[in-house]
Amino acid sequence: MKPFSYARPGDVAEAVREVAAEPNAVFLAGGTNLVDHLKLGVATPDLVVDVRTLTSQEVTDLPDGGLRLGAASTNSEVAADRRVRERYPVLAQALLAGATGQLRNAATTGGNPLQRTRCVYFQDVTTPCNKREPGSGCSAVGGYTRYHAVLGVDAALPDPDAPGTCIATHPSDMAVALAALDAQVQVLGPSGARTLPFTDLHRLPGDDPATDTTLGHGELITAIDLPPLPAGTRSAYRKVRDRASYAFALVSVAAVVTDDGVRLALGGVAHTPWRATRAEELLRGRALTDDVVRAAMDAELAAAQPQPGIDGGNGFKIPLVHRTVVATLRQLTTEAQA
Amino acid sequence: MDAEISLRVDGESHRLTVDTRTTLLDALRERLGNTSPKKGCDHGQCGACTVLLDGRRSLICLALAVAHDGAEITTADGLAPAGELHPVQQAFLEQDAFQCGYCTPGQVCSAVGVLDEVDRGWPSHVTEDLTGDVELSHDEVAERMSGNLCRCAAYVNIVPAVQQAGGAR
Ligand SMILES: Cc1cc2nc3c(=O)[nH]c(=O)nc-3n(C[C@H](O)[C@H](O)[C@H](O)COP(=O)(O)OP(=O)(O)OC[C@H]3O[C@@H](n4cnc5c(N)ncnc54)[C@H](O)[C@@H]3O)c2cc1C
Ligand code: SF4
Ligand code: FES
Ligand code: FES
Numbered sequence: 001m002k003p004f005s006y007a008r009p010g011d012v013a014e015a016v017r018e019v020a021a022e023p024n025a026v027f028l029a030g031g032t033n034l035v036d037h038l039k040l041g042v043a044t045p046d047l048v049v050d051v052r053t054l055t056s057q058e059v060t061d062l063p064d065g066g067l068r069l070g071a072a073s074t075n076s077e078v079a080a081d082r083r084v085r086e087r088y089p090v091l092a093q094a095l096l097a098g099a100t101g102q103l104r105n106a107a108t109t110g111g112n113p114l115q116r117t118r119c120v121y122f123q124d125v126t127t128p129c130n131k132r133e134p135g136s137g138c139s140a141v142g143g144y145t146r147y148h149a150v151l152g153v154d155a156a157l158p159d160p161d162a163p164g165t166c167i168a169t170h171p172s173d174m175a176v177a178l179a180a181l182d183a184q185v186q187v188l189g190p191s192g193a194r195t196l197p198f199t200d201l202h203r204l205p206g207d208d209p210a211t212d213t214t215l216g217h218g219e220l221i222t223a224i225d226l227p228p229l230p231a232g233t234r235s236a237y238r239k240v241r242d243r244a245s246y247a248f249a250l251v252s253v254a255a256v257v258t259d260d261g262v263r264l265a266l267g268g269v270a271h272t273p274w275r276a277t278r279a280e281e282l283l284r285g286r287a288l289t290d291d292v293v294r295a296a297m298d299a300e301l302a303a304a305q306p307q308p309g310i311d312g313g314n315g316f317k318i319p320l321v322h323r324t325v326v327a328t329l330r331q332l333t334t335e336a337q338a
Numbered sequence: 339m340d341a342e343i344s345l346r347v348d349g350e351s352h353r354l355t356v357d358t359r360t361t362l363l364d365a366l367r368e369r370l371g372n373t374s375p376k377k378g379c380d381h382g383q384c385g386a387c388t389v390l391l392d393g394r395r396s397l398i399c400l401a402l403a404v405a406h407d408g409a410e411i412t413t414a415d416g417l418a419p420a421g422e423l424h425p426v427q428q429a430f431l432e433q434d435a436f437q438c439g440y441c442t443p444g445q446v447c448s449a450v451g452v453l454d455e456v457d458r459g460w461p462s463h464v465t466e467d468l469t470g471d472v473e474l475s476h477d478e479v480a481e482r483m484s485g486n487l488c489r490c491a492a493y494v495n496i497v498p499a500v501q502q503a504g505g506a507r
Contacts, residue, residue, distance in 0.1 A: 080460040100485025245484035
């Protein structure tokens with residue numbers, strides 16, 4: 001591991017100033033992703049600024065009836081919070097489907113959505129990877145693609161040598177639920193505080209795969225807000241994986257059903273938690289019968305690009321995520337009628 | 339780069355100077371001679387390094403020592419007074435819940451954490467009703483202990499051991 005300086009400033013404002021002033025500085029929260037990357041040589045900061053004890057660990061009620069998750073609240077505390085379990089089951093289920101009890105006790109609200117891809121080549125410093133080493137190429141194209149993207153990708157076999165190529169997925173379960181919930185991210189940066197919709201936090205690779213999010217250098221997540229949901233809202237998270245427990249998603253679905261319509265986010269299929277806006281449009285005002293949902297998902301997935309791979313590729317994700325959405329919405333509508 | 343920290347491990351206070359890169363796991367094993375937490379993968383994947391960190395089961399291979407200055411740590415070695423066994427350790431013996439024993443200190447600490455989480459009413463991925471009571475069923479134990487891998491595959495006896503310890507409370 002490369003040597004680095006460690007700082008635990010007095011408050012968040014100072015933490016932001018310290019990171020902003022040092023181009024090669026990073027924030028540290030639970031460390032379950034960052035410390036792994038320090039060991040692997042994937043992250044090589046000169047300065048690590050610890051914010052775990054500076055941001056709030058609390059889940060608090062907001063005046064509008066929503067909830068504020070402090071950035072240092074742990075994944076396990078949030079999943080166990082009564083208000084989250086009762087009002088935002090999709091979030092509790094997503095958190096409980098992620099990692100393990102030990103990891104959730106350390107992982108935080110701020111760190112979880114900012115965890116980096118689990119692409120095996122990204123984590124292996126001996127292989128080319130545009131995300132880790134801009135311009136070096138993408139080893140995943142035609143390689144191991146089982147955990148890679150099918151949406152937000154231009155072609156079935158993008159040019160592995162192009163500097164913009166990256167077919168990685170975002171691995172967080174929590175983030176998929178937060179996207180479906182229309183959560184808001186509270187950010188403190190060198191030029192002050194701002195709020196951004198959670199769905200604007202992550203970005204597609206574009207011509208800069210090294211940048212996962214729209215946060216600027218030195219911008220700190222201080223909290224994530226859950227908006228209030230109308231009475232009668234139903235929500236659920238469904239994760240499909242290679243093992244019954246303790247595995248990242250092959251695909252996952254977060255669904256929030258209100259009287260007005262459905263909010264749908266997909267995990268394991270894209271570089272971002274994927275908000276299925278086309279399907280949402282087609283479902284608005286419609287009874288959620290299997291046929292209607294199928295047609296909406298056909299439209300959502302029309303542009304999907306299955307990636308061939310030495311492991312058999314990931315084309316299976318397209319019917320899999322399609323069926324997972326149908327099953328999740330069927331479960332929510334049956335429960336509502338029961 | 340060095341930093342001075344203090345740790346309380348199994349009831350004893352220590353002051354030590356560590357390189358900022360040192361994990362809690364290496365600090366315990368290499369510096370304080372406490373080899374109860376094991377190094378399996380060193381990447382947060384196997385659970386062998388599980389201890390109770392400030393009361394919660396946690397992996398210490400992904401925890402920087404410098405970030406946990408002042409922490410209170412209980413390893414499997416410190417769960418019970420010298421010469422005595424914690425109910426979870428007793429249950430592991432009675433149920434024959436280990437073979438080589440390498441994963442066992444982590445399993446035991448994880449199980450202690452699981453029983454505490456169940457007492458608090460924390461649901462798991464397999465809990466049918468998120469807001470209802472939690473029972474220590476086979477599926478609940480298996481799900482909650484899934485972060486502790488056992489290369490000898492003693493799982494069939496680990497689950498009953500955790501259930502026994504849970505029932506004995
Ligand atoms: C074996 C294993 C299995 C896992 N399985 C799953 C799984 O199934 N599903 C899943 O969703 N996750 C899984 N995870 C990932 C885990 O959930 C993340 O590592 C964790 O949520 C990251 O949170 P943290 O607080 O530890 O972040 P850290 O590791 O401390 O930080 C992660 C990143 O976020 C930045 N950061 C942290 N806090 C802030 C902040 N407040 N503001 C701005 N930047 C910040 C850091 O600089 C760093 O880049 C797994 C991890 C491991 C090791
Ligand atoms: S998919 Fe992205 S993260 Fe993986 S090797 Fe290609 S550029 Fe790197
Ligand atoms: S050594 Fe910590 S999880 Fe494997
Ligand atoms: S008893 Fe050998 S690894 Fe578990």
